[in-house]
Amino acid sequence: MQTVTDSCRIVFFDGECNFCNGWVKFIYRRDPQGVFKFASLQSPAAQRILLPFNHRLDRIDSIVLVEEGKYYTESTAVLRILKRLDGPIKYLYFLKIIPASFRNWAYRLFAKKRYALFGRRYECELPSKALRERFVDV
Template identity: 45%
Template sequence: MVNIILFDGECHFCDRSVQFIIKRDLRKQFKFASIQGEKGQQLLQQHRVAKTLDSIVLIEGGKIYTKSSAVLRICKQLNRHWKLLYVFIIVPSPIRNLVYDLVAKNRHKLNKSNQCRIPTKDDLERFL
């Protein structure tokens, strides 16, 4: 089963996050689409997700996860010690989402680089 991650394609921090996931997703469980792209917009509509949502979106088994729930479910499927972060799922989502919203609000400040990595052919096959 392939899971789909929708991300802000205009955000360098988000791009770096996608590259982080690709590097640690050795089983290639995730496909990616920019929220601003045609496929991303189509998936948002198909799953009745507000187009104005300011969050990463994980589509897993037909279910939608956003904000900290999406991040933790993604971590759960990465290799090595990243899956241990899933333990934070026990923290109530309003509290987890406060942290997520703080990072999201400052994401443009968190990544000073204006450069995006050029994806390899193998990486490109993971984008919708």
């Protein structure tokens, strides 16, 4: 497990969501430099790290990216993550030209349906040792 520093980029995700867990694996495979660290929104690390941003975790229904002392949610978080990944996927960052209100509307629509489409887990999946080392421990 990693400790938090100001230079960390931390992706907070819904640990109960199958799609979100798959998203973490997707990021991990395309981030060989280890730019991103991870923590579930249900973790104590999320409680401690997101508290200064006045986030009430019981109200978050979005991915959260903490990067260089700022936080991003919804489509902006996704696009900022994609921009830093290896491969052609990073070019999807051009979608930033679409107004955030429309991007976030589409994001929230998908987020509402994610459990129905991909399922929900009630027990934590044990990630590989290499992936586990990228999880934040506060």
